[in-house]
Amino acid sequence: MINVGVLGATGAVGQRFVQLLADHPWFHLQTLTASERSAGKPYGKVVxxxxxAPYPDKVSDVVVTPxxxxxxxxxxLVFSALPADVATQLETEIANAGIAVCSNARSHRMDPDVPLVIPEVNPDHLGLIDVQRDRGRGGFIVTNPNCSTIVLTLALAPLRSFEFHNxxxxxxxxxxGGGFAGVAAMEIYDNVIPYIGAEEEKIETEIVKIMGTFNGxxxxxxxxxxxASCHRVPVIDGHTIAVWADVKEPVDEVKKAYATFKSPFSNLPLQPAKAIELLDxxxxxxxxxxxxxxxxxxVSVGRIREGLRFVAxxxxxxxxxAGASVLNAELIYSRKYL
Known part of the structure; x- marks a missing residue:
């Protein structure tokens, strides 16, 4: 078993990490960190x-550390649910200390030597771990993309057999997506907010890196x-994306590409039977x-129409x-980087 920790374990994403790792077959969840006000207390008393999802009782007595x-x-290995302003320096220090970091924070996503990975799309980018090690880093950092970027990129992955540029x-x-305190109730009830800070820029830059070519x-x-144009809507969980791509192939061929898309992995515990499901x-x-x-x-895809237009x-x-980061860690472990 690999001993793992969660950084920022009491927040929205941190709780998802705890949920997914509490009974993980490969990873032993032994360390939970949070702010100073929670440190020194059992997780069950501060979270x-x-x-x-049901609360995993087995972590109740784990004492939270700074x-x-x-x-x-x-x-x-540690999973980072830290805010970006904290993650930038601390994740670097952790990796330099010889510990692997799988991060959900945006801080290092666009660093040239840090993999920005979706296992079904660009597993070969994990080769950048070797680049980090060749530069003297004892551990390494691997990141997962922004939440909307992941949904959109997975939805585009089956289309790579066609030609598209826009x-x-x-x-x-x-x-x-805004965290527990991210959107005030009186702002979102009966409303749509047509702006999410830096979200559009993340989508527009991260996809280009993820779908890029690793040359070694x-x-x-x-x-x-x-x-991209990003909007906050009064839905609790689940990001919906309307997509237009300059794919010229007929809709029937596009649907076939979605229906036959298979993940290159079948042995990862969190890998779903279908990474992409076509709903007709x-x-x-x-x-x-x-x-x-x-x-x-x-990721579900539907409403595929000529143009090409669809919804993901x-x-x-x-x-x-959190699930994206854990899946990355499973891939890293299966490739013996740990």
Whole structure:
């Protein structure tokens, strides 16, 4: 078993990490960190469990530690749910201390030597771990993309057999993407907020890196242009994205590409049977009906029309955050980087 920890274990994404790791067959969850006000107390006494998933009682007595490198000395791998302003320096210090970091924070996603990975899309980018080690880093950092980027990129992955260069996306993002205190009730009730800070820039830059080509030493950006418009909507979980791509192939061929898409992995515990599921009803996908497909790890695609136009949906705090990071760690472990 690999000893692992969660940084920022009491927050929205941190709780998802705890949920997914409490009974993990490969990883032993032994360290939970949080702010100074929670440090020194049992996790069960300080966490305000707000997920729809059952609370994992087995972590109740784990004593929360401060979020420091010293607190992680017994960990082989840590999962970071830290805010970006904290993650930037601390994740670097942790990796330099010889510990592997799988991060959900945005801080290092665009660093040239840090893999930005979706296992079904660009597993070869893990080769950048060797680049980090060649530069003297004892551990390494691997990141997962922004929640909307993951949903959109997975939805585009089956289309790589076709030629396209321009993608336009309009997101309808759930309030859980803003964290527990991220969206005030009086702002979101009966409302749509047509702005999420830095979200559009993340989507537009991250996809180009993820779908780029790794040449053994660096990632060459993909020759595509992405334009995004992001909106917060009164949905609890599940990001919905309307997508336009300049794919010329007929809809039937596009549907076949989705229906036959297979993950290159079948031995990863969190890997869903279908990474992408085609829903051929005219009114699907919908967050309430489809966000939990594949234990929240499946991206649903529907409403495929000439143009090419379609709708994609994914669970933002599972597939789009903690689950993405855990799946990355499973891939890293299976490739013997740990």
């Amino acid at each position: 305000n469990w707000r997920l729809d 979020t420091t490198v010293e607190s992680l000395k017994d960990c082989d 993608v336009h996306a309009a997101t309808m993002q759930a309030i859980s 030493s660096e990632v060459i950006p993909a020759p595509i242009q992405v334009s 009803q005219p009114d699907r996908p919908q967050p309430r009906l489809d966000r939990n497909r594949g234990r929240g790890m499946t 949906l994914g669970h933002n705090t599972i597939r789009g955050a």
